[in-house]
Amino acid sequence: MRDFAAELADRKQAGLYRTRRLVEGPQQPGLTVDGKPLLSFCSNDYLGLASHPDLTRALCEALPDTGLGGASSHLICGHHRAHHQLEERLAEFTGRSSALFFSTGYMANLGVISALAGRGDTIFSDRLNHASIIDGCVLSRAKVRRYPHGDVDALAEMLAQTGGHKLVVTDGVFSMDGDVAPLGELARLCRTHDALLVVDDAHGIGVLGPDGQGSVAALGLSEDDVPLLIGTLGKAVGTSGAFVAGPRLLTDYLVQKARTYIYTTAMPPALAAATCASLDLIAGAGVRRQRLQQLVLRFRQEATALGYRLMASETPIQPIMVGDNWRALALSRALEDRGIWVTAIRPPTVPEGEARLRVTFSAAHSDQDLDRLLAALAACRGLLDSSSVAAAPVVP
Numbered sequence: 001m002r003d004f005a006a007e008l009a010d011r012k013q014a015g016l017y018r019t020r021r022l023v024e025g026p027q028q029p030g031l032t033v034d035g036k037p038l039l040s041f042c043s044n045d046y047l048g049l050a051s052h053p054d055l056t057r058a059l060c061e062a063l064p065d066t067g068l069g070g071a072s073s074h075l076i077c078g079h080h081r082a083h084h085q086l087e088e089r090l091a092e093f094t095g096r097s098s099a100l101f102f103s104t105g106y107m108a109n110l111g112v113i114s115a116l117a118g119r120g121d122t123i124f125s126d127r128l129n130h131a132s133i134i135d136g137c138v139l140s141r142a143k144v145r146r147y148p149h150g151d152v153d154a155l156a157e158m159l160a161q162t163g164g165h166k167l168v169v170t171d172g173v174f175s176m177d178g179d180v181a182p183l184g185e186l187a188r189l190c191r192t193h194d195a196l197l198v199v200d201d202a203h204g205i206g207v208l209g210p211d212g213q214g215s216v217a218a219l220g221l222s223e224d225d226v227p228l229l230i231g232t233l234g235k236a237v238g239t240s241g242a243f244v245a246g247p248r249l250l251t252d253y254l255v256q257k258a259r260t261y262i263y264t265t266a267m268p269p270a271l272a273a274a275t276c277a278s279l280d281l282i283a284g285a286g287v288r289r290q291r292l293q294q295l296v297l298r299f300r301q302e303a304t305a306l307g308y309r310l311m312a313s314e315t316p317i318q319p320i321m322v323g324d325n326w327r328a329l330a331l332s333r334a335l336e337d338r339g340i341w342v343t344a345i346r347p348p349t350v351p352e353g354e355a356r357l358r359v360t361f362s363a364a365h366s367d368q369d370l371d372r373l374l375a376a377l378a379a380c381r382g383l384l385d386s387s388s389v390a391a392a393p394v395v396p
């Protein structure tokens with residue numbers, strides 16, 4: 001048997017041990033965490049809809065009609081009218097021909113990638129793509145070529161060198177950096193090289209684009225440019241699950257082939273009804289999106305003035321780059337001592353030497369919330385100076 005205890009001890013020693021915190025109450029900026037109040041800047045509830053009364057009401061109102069459990073997979077007897085209505089709404093919302101409702105974004109990526117590429121094919125994947133994309137690539141058994149982050153020239157060269165069927169997959173908004181993929185150029189390259197482009201816009205849906213349709217729409221691109229769009233529903237949409245939207249031919253194909261769609265119990269149908277209620281809100285949530293932009297702009301100006309290093313991100317994902325794992329943990333703890341919750345993100349979630357505090361904003365944050373974050377950051381700035389001893393390993 002492997003020495004699991006030794007592996008965990010090594011993780012602790014390297015500052016890489018992950019812990020879970022106990023949250024009580026609904027998801028919102030002010031949380032009770034392990035029994036004490038904290039102001040959270042680490043949620044993906046970008047529009048502040050996770051606890052919106054319209055969504056909880058829609059869920060409760062649907063329950064008597066739908067019951068709770070999904071009872072079986074979509075292809076046996078689980079495909080409820082509420083799921084079907086959500087799929088139609090998602091197609092309409094994204095301006096696409098059709099959509100499929102998956103249980104999670106993780107499963108959507110696994111299912112879509114492994115269904116659409118297989119042995120003998122080649123997948124081109126951005127080096128910073130989400131773990132679920134990486135795992136989907138592995139599961140497909142296709143040849144995987146990772147291209148440098150956002151580097152369309154490098155990708156063009158790789159595509160030109162490669163024969164056979166090709167699939168290019170990228171995050172729309174990168175989950176740990178917050179930047180947007182060069183989707184226009186990727187679409188052009190895929191057309192030139194007859195490659196299928198798949199975009200996972202988990203962090204763009206609801207947040208970017210004129211009516212929140214995400215990074216693809218924000219760049220004026222359509223289904224012709226980006227055939228397959230994956231979106232998650234547990235982030236800005238405020239519920240749970242995911243979708244893939246695109247041409248009917250491809251979603252029909254996925255119903256036949258995507259194992260994470262076929263071999264799993266359908267989500268509770270009432271959840272689909274709650275998600276429809278969220279989509280009703282999102283198109284009209286321009287004020288929430290503007291609020292997010294204001295928060296991001298002010299944070300970027302003031303955190304930079306304090307001497308923090310940020311990434312080139314205009315989205316609500318605003319990582320503070322630290323580098324060293326222990327120093328990132330120390331900064332996270334020092335902020336927590338001041339009532340602010342921002343988790344330290346360390347390898348393998350981010351590359352070695354690029355530990356960071358992933359600050360995320362929600363439209364539900366007030367100006368006073370941002371004041372508190374900036375005051376805490378001002379007080380903790382010294383921890384990032386090279387002379388600081390805060391980076392000394394303290395095994396939790």
Ligand code: PMP
Binds near residue numbers: 105106130
């Ligand atoms: N794709 C990206 C880019 C993500 O950031 C995430 C979640 N962190 C997922 C997919 C997975 O989505 P879900 O949480 O719905 O499984």
